[in-house]
Amino acid sequence: MDLNLTPEEEAYREQVRAWLANNRPVALHQRGVVDGKTWVERAKDWQRRLYEGGLLALSWPREYGGQALDPMRQAIVSEELARANVGGVVGGNAIGMLGPTLITWGTEEQKRRYLPKILTGEEIWCQGYSEPGAGSDLASLRTRAELQGDEFVVNGQKVWTSGAHIADMMFGLVRTNPDAPKHKGISYLLIDMKSPGITVRPLVQMNGEADFCEVFFDNVRVPRANLVGELNEGWKVANTTMVHERNWLGASPQRLFDKLMERARQQRRRGVPMTSDPLFRHRLVDMQIDVEAMRLHALRLLSNAIHKRQGGVENMVAKLVGTELHHRMALTAMDMLGDYGTLARGEQSALDRGVWSATWFGSIARMFGGGTSEIQKNVIAERGLGMPKSR
Amino acid sequence: MDFGLTDEQEQLKSGARDFLANECSSAVVRKVMAEESGLAPELYKKIAELGWTGMIIPEEFGGLGLGMLDLAVLLEECGYAAMPGPFAFSAGIAASALKLGGSPQQCQRWLPGLAAGSVTGTVAMVEESDSLDPADITLSAARDGSGFVLNGVKLFVPYAHAADFMVVAARINPGPDGLDFFLVEGGASGVTSRIMRNVDQTRRICEVKFDGVKLAQDARLPNRAELLDRLIDAGAVIMAADCLGGSERALEMAVEYSKVREQFGRPIGSFQALQHLAAELIAAIEPARSLLWYAAYAQDAGLEDASRAASMAKARLSAVYSRTADQSVLMHGGIGFTWEHDIHLWFKRARFDDPFFGDPVFHRERVAVLSGY
């Protein structure tokens, strides 16, 4: 156990911190707090600046726009970004999930073609997994892709596809062999969203935004070169994406907790701040302990990666615990704020620019990605603890 | 940066697991439970030979000079095995009290024996009020010539009936600065210990009466500033380590049972209600392990937030152990309620650990204060 950084790592942290101090985005772009269109513009701009500043995807190989730095540098950057409270980037999904998948499974040509533009934000991606009949049971998906010569012809429908209306590309799962057992007939495709035959219909979400969409495919032609991994082996490839998705969504909610505490100190009921209210005081400490546990747990997983230790069930719990904790924090904020919690974005009396109701919605959305909490628990029980299959 | 155990610590851990599997099976635990003294002297001799009793005692006093993290790794295994006897309280808590508060002479007098396992010690803190708040520690230490005389009663003192010495928290005056710690020898005149009947029979706790116990001047521990807090830090980590190992064991037993017990024509472990319960329990245990490692490391490295980290670890692990043990009994069905099945050893031990050296409410409050709430 040694939590000291090397002098080089300390210096690197200082450098990152200084860069962030000098390059803060002028305009706020927290998702849900500003409207969707404004968010995209600002998050795109911010992503380009971060990339130019050398703060994106540090561990990716150099030839694809990365810097081949160790995971520790990446962790330092992530921590500093969270501390600086600067808002997200537009390509978070592609950087967090697709990039690592392509690095593992992509052809040389695919890596050269797609990875650099993921980083610069020149190409925005969406994730085409879920379908009307295939949610938690993703492997039952039915969007069909038939190989005709050196092209796939895709027919079917995806749903809940976040950002499909602004995306240039989709990484998606399609059925290439309807006769094989369900996990064995799936392929992983990269699909140009401007292809003829694609129709995108945004769906209005509970927060009033239209961010996720229905996507219809009508004889859409996709070059065979856009297949990632082997034909009918897409489930394996998707599992790589899933691991990264869970890590990405399970990140420690330290920053949210800090904001919650700031609010709790100011918020008074019967004359005392919430931090002294007999009920909320201990609820807050309880979450503080969980946030700290997740911070340390992430260090443990990072160390396992750096020192090439395999680990076991501890690798599977972060997304479940992290997203549930995020949700609990949002609920605590709502409980603490009373009527103020119900005020919507844009209302002049809303506290903290209406961030709390947005956080509340967001905390629900976050629990679906990479599988619901129930699905996480199935995986932990069956694969982590070796309990007998439930089906 | 490496947030993890060293190879030596991994070896210590797996060595301890193997050793305890052989030497401290549940049959051995039950035998000790049934004995009045609850001491397990043969086992104690063996762990002393392995160096466990000198783990955190400095080399100049005959110990191994290792840290809290090393001890925590061992104690996790002791919790896993539900090891009976005074080990954690003597070689952990009493050793810490002397290390942190004792004079060189006091350390010289007791630490080598503790390290060798030839003597045991204990710490007497709480009283009828069952509180670690300094204001609730009222045992009187009146000045008596150049020495002191103790009067009062301590409760829940682990293994006092067999201890060669006790470190006793007492007051010279009632003011906020009046709290002191004294070394009292086991057989001192005026001291009587009575074993309190307690549901966790893998442990013994005592009521200790001090009736005009005369002490010389040098019985007082010189480094008293913040000693109570530092001892709470040490005790919290020591107990939390037991909680971690016990949680692991209880869940493991429940999961293993769920693979073999069949109902409705299939193993009960295939029922999602039980799967999800088990998943929730392990998802609470693993991050709590990270809290414990950090808390132990923070004490070894002298980090500023060592107290807060200790309280976080104890608050969380107390609660995790109580819940895990509780649910693990339920996952066993009726057999889990029998004396014959072992699960109740951990079920009861969890409840002993939960309040000992501060319950979750006490430690959460401490975190709040230390965080400036």
Ligand SMILES: Cc1cc2nc3c(=O)[nH]c(=O)nc-3n(C[C@H](O)[C@H](O)[C@H](O)COP(=O)(O)OP(=O)(O)OC[C@H]3O[C@@H](n4cnc5c(N)ncnc54)[C@H](O)[C@@H]3O)c2cc1C
């Ligand atoms: C805001 C948002 C953004 C999204 N973005 C995308 C995206 O970009 N791309 C994409 O592909 N998908 C996206 N999704 C879809 C998401 O992945 C699915 O919603 C999720 O996988 C659940 O599927 P479902 O909605 O069909 O629910 P169902 O699978 O119908 O689940 C309904 C309920 O049943 C439970 N359940 C289902 N199966 C089991 C089981 N075996 N055991 C126990 N409980 C079970 C679930 O936990 C849930 O509580 C998004 C969803 C949301 C809310």
